[in-house]
Amino acid sequence: MDSALGTRPGAGRVTIGDVARVAGVSIPTVSKVINQRDGVAPATMLRVQQVVEDLGYETSLVARSLRSSRTGVVGILVPEFEPFSTELLRGISRAATGTGYELLAYAGLMTGADRPGWERRSLSRLSGTLIDGAIVVTPTTALSSSSIPVVAIDPHTGPEGHATVDADNEAGAVQAVEHLLALGHTRIAHLQGRADLASAQLRAAGYRSALTAAGIPVDECLLRDGGYQEDQSAAVARELLTLDDRPTAVFAANDSSAIGVLRAAAEVGLRVPEDLSVVGFDDVPQASTTTPPLTTVSQPLAELGSHAVQMLLTMLRGEPTTDHVRLPTTLRVRASTGPAQRPAPGR
């Protein structure tokens, strides 16, 4: 009754063996037909194709990739699917359409302890060889010698070794802080991003240099770690906003953090932008759905993605590529920032 073994075709997956049996030929012959290799009699070929059709046979990506090295699929490795990586995905998808490659986005969904190093793990698991090349999003480590071409987006430590694509994080941060300064803010806090990412360090550096350039000393109390995450940022922001000498503006390292700040402000009873100005970074689509809509530094996310595919495809073709692409950022002023009202409360 429950003989779901390979005995009967029709039970479970159809394999090349099933096709061969039904067509009355050997497995290699079927293989040849499928892969358009010549050396098969026209009649046999037709018959086999018919059977393939009837049985609805498809070659197993798994089995094939174990044997031959080329699979025609590009891997995109992400820690999880959140707005940042999904926007990248859109750009990648658009740019890859029509190239003959398929896309395989893989999220290890690591949490806690084994989170760092996820990219090496995933890469290792897939590269032997489910995928011909990979785009790794926000790798936390150097992912040194990989057996396949790899392009990193927003990597660990800037352009070192492998091919990378990123935005001008430092300049973007400067834009954000200068905007706040122009509005009259002087107590500007910064919620830092993930310390293991170059982007976070560069944004912090931009924050510092803009402040310094304006002759404002950096108050280390106003620097906190939001880890690029909404919840963590909300918690940290709550502390920051209940300080005696609270900041009148916050530059968050990314939009998720900024959304966390917005939440914290509401909880603490601060109005945005009247009492508090908030600037984010990334310009993910949901940045404009917040109340109020978020002023943020816009990265061309989809373009970053499409540049990455193009680089990867070039590498896959064996042609030389530029190692590094850096795209500009632009400040997008929406409604979460306004003029500083009073010097500082409770003083």
Place this chain on the structure above:
Amino acid sequence: MDSALGTRPGAGRVTIGDVARVAGVSIPTVSKVINQRDGVAPATMLRVQQVVEDLGYETSLVARSLRSSRTGVVGILVPEFEPFSTELLRGISRAATGTGYELLAYAGLMTGADRPGWERRSLSRLSGTLIDGAIVVTPTTALSSSSIPVVAIDPHTGPEGHATVDADNEAGAVQAVEHLLALGHTRIAHLQGRADLASAQLRAAGYRSALTAAGIPVDECLLRDGGYQEDQSAAVARELLTLDDRPTAVFAANDSSAIGVLRAAAEVGLRVPEDLSVVGFDDVPQASTTTPPLTTVSQPLAELGSHAVQMLLTMLRGEPTTDHVRLPTTLRVRASTGPAQRPAPGR
């Protein structure tokens, strides 16, 4: 020089064989250690683990899945990565975190002729068995007998046979049209979606019934096919808007189509919402970034995704599930709709 064969460890991917050789044990022993099977001497175990560490070995997902049936990976099959599917992905990702499963989103990127049937193809390629179960987004066909558990989101023909998750498309369409009617519009066009999807048919049905309920006869000239796509919709909308007796409002079958309409309106010189009201469907994040922000019927996209994973995980556990989940929609009024100004121009 170029002996990238399996001879030297260190060249290319590290395999279980490399580990065995270096550790001085047999391959199955390494396998046992890796899979936490007992029957290995503590000393050997430690030594092997050390070597695994040193060499940075990771089991190949491909090879493992060829052999054993369970992989701990859930597949998400999408035609391409666009806002709709990436929002779903976010919900899926969030719901799958911490369950021990990893996510593998696969986009075949089919265009033109072989587009219909892509889901059967992809499913077949992956299910033998790279993935333990699959979530298929907007399948165009019945994907009947699959060897693994499958949940469909926004399927071909409603809840039939396999497990499905969708939103109440017909009620949503009624909400949209009633909103337009309440604003005084009577000439309301509808840009239909992909005919091969139940959602599109239901939205058209809702459009018709709302109109009929209001005592307004359906003018078939005002029904056009936008195919859920921006470009196609823009082209079709251009015709519609240059009609002598043009509509004063358009209900587009999804947000992409609505964005196409917005584009067409601008080209034709019509102001939104003064001269033309536009309503979309889905409420993808970018719906609020358009000018003007789009009034649309909101589907709980992320929730649809998370429901789908939960159903799938239940099936994977071998427990019984409800076959079908239908979530409610809500009208989100933004700025692309306004009162009908004049009966109709040029009359």
Place this chain on the structure above:
DNA sequence: CTGTTAGCGCCTTCAA
């Protein structure tokens, strides 16, 4: 406790 043998589904020589 360890190693040998087999085979997952496919593709690639190499003989027949």
Place this chain on the structure above:
DNA sequence: TTGAAGGCGCTAACAG
């Protein structure tokens, strides 16, 4: 033109 044999990296029986 076709088929038999071998092997990709791994795991599941068994045998030693």
